Amino acid sequence: MSHTEAPTWSEHVHSVLARAGHQRGGARERVIELLARQPCALSAVEIEDALRAEGTPIGRASIYRVLELLVEHGLAERVAVGPGQSRFEAIDPSGAHHHHLICRECGRLVAFDDPGLERAIDNLSRRLGVRVEHHDVLLRGSCEKCE
Amino acid sequence: MSHTEAPTWSEHVHSVLARAGHQRGGARERVIELLARQPCALSAVEIEDALRAEGTPIGRASIYRVLELLVEHGLAERVAVGPGQSRFEAIDPSGAHHHHLICRECGRLVAFDDPGLERAIDNLSRRLGVRVEHHDVLLRGSCEKCE
DNA sequence: GTTCCTGCAAAAGATTTGCAGTGAC
DNA sequence: GTCACTGCAAATCTTTTGCAGGAAC
Numbered sequence: 001m002s003h004t005e006a007p008t009w010s011e012h013v014h015s016v017l018a019r020a021g022h023q024r025g026g027a028r029e030r031v032i033e034l035l036a037r038q039p040c041a042l043s044a045v046e047i048e049d050a051l052r053a054e055g056t057p058i059g060r061a062s063i064y065r066v067l068e069l070l071v072e073h074g075l076a077e078r079v080a081v082g083p084g085q086s087r088f089e090a091i092d093p094s095g096a097h098h099h100h101l102i103c104r105e106c107g108r109l110v111a112f113d114d115p116g117l118e119r120a121i122d123n124l125s126r127r128l129g130v131r132v133e134h135h136d137v138l139l140r141g142s143c144e145k146c147e
Numbered sequence: 148m149s150h151t152e153a154p155t156w157s158e159h160v161h162s163v164l165a166r167a168g169h170q171r172g173g174a175r176e177r178v179i180e181l182l183a184r185q186p187c188a189l190s191a192v193e194i195e196d197a198l199r200a201e202g203t204p205i206g207r208a209s210i211y212r213v214l215e216l217l218v219e220h221g222l223a224e225r226v227a228v229g230p231g232q233s234r235f236e237a238i239d240p241s242g243a244h245h246h247h248l249i250c251r252e253c254g255r256l257v258a259f260d261d262p263g264l265e266r267a268i269d270n271l272s273r274r275l276g277v278r279v280e281h282h283d284v285l286l287r288g289s290c291e292k293c294e
Numbered sequence: 295g296t297t298c299c300t301g302c303a304a305a306a307g308a309t310t311t312g313c314a315g316t317g318a319c
Numbered sequence: 320g321t322c323a324c325t326g327c328a329a330a331t332c333t334t335t336t337g338c339a340g341g342a343a344c
Contacts, residue, residue, distance in 0.1 A: 023343050025299045059301040062240035064334060084308065084333050101277055112275055120267035125286070128259055130248055132288040139272070141279040170318050172324040206326040211309060230334065231308050298335070
């Protein structure tokens with residue numbers, strides 16, 4: 001694979017942050033590399049635990065600072081799954097994105113995407129006459145395993 | 148419309164809770180009556196302030212207990228508008244419901260409903276083969292006033 | 295050398311829990 | 320009288336902030 005196309009998410013993040021005048025510290029790199037490898041959203045504590053398990057523990061405050069920076073630059077998304085429980089995940093630079101189903105039984109977060117849903121939201125924002133920069137859709141129910 | 152049917156939300160709440168073996172205390176009644184009159188979602192602190200302003204202050208713990216009870220029985224909904232910021236609103240017994248746009252400029256929460264969106268979510272849950280009990284849609288952008 | 299990054303400890307908020315007293319039925 | 324409801328204070332949990340030292344450029 002690989003000619004010269006489609007930058008990976010990490011590369012994209014690095015170039016956006018560099019352009020914004022940020023240096024590359026160790027803690028930030030580790031959070032970015034970890035997020036880049038995730039199939040789905042993680043909480044700050046899960047990120048902390050995962051990095052500790054890999055032998056590169058970093059302070060929780062740093063994790064929140066990195067996440068805040070990523071969200072601010074539109075590079076990551078915060079998914080609110082409950083009172084005081086946020087999870088974070090990478091936003092693909094291509095603009096592709098997905099939504100989540102949170103299972104009441106097992107608590108698992110399942111990702112999915114759906115063009116019909118995107119279309120409905122487009123129509124809606126046009127109808128309302130508002131500018132929608134971002135949308136979160138969170139379904140609650142039972143996943144196929146728990147059904 | 149209206150012969151003798153369609154119970155109001157408060158009535159519905161009272162009958163559901165009574166059936167579940169709950170008594171009717173003062174604090175609970177006040178929170179329920181307040182929520183019944185709201186056009187849109189309130190935070191726990193807003194509820195506390197509103198009740199204090201009406202001269203019937205109640206403990207914040209009681210507010211959270213009432214809200215938890217309502218959510219548990221499917222009588223109210225929690226809307227997560229940010230990290231550590233939940234708002235609550237009544238769920239109409241008819242099943243009618245709406246979603247929200249939160250304005251980045253003024254922070255206002257705007258309610259709307261949209262049949263196209265509901266349809267898209269129906270189709271989606273059928274396609275995924277999951278049972279969706281509840282869905283939250285939260286748009287972020289600028290409202291008409293701030294546009 | 296200057297400016298940004300990091301970790302630690304403390305702070306700030308939101309929400310929950312323990313407990314003793316009060317009220318509903 | 321019994322069991323649920325309430326308020327207060329304390330505890331818990333997530334997230335943010337202040338600050339001193341260390342790293343990037």
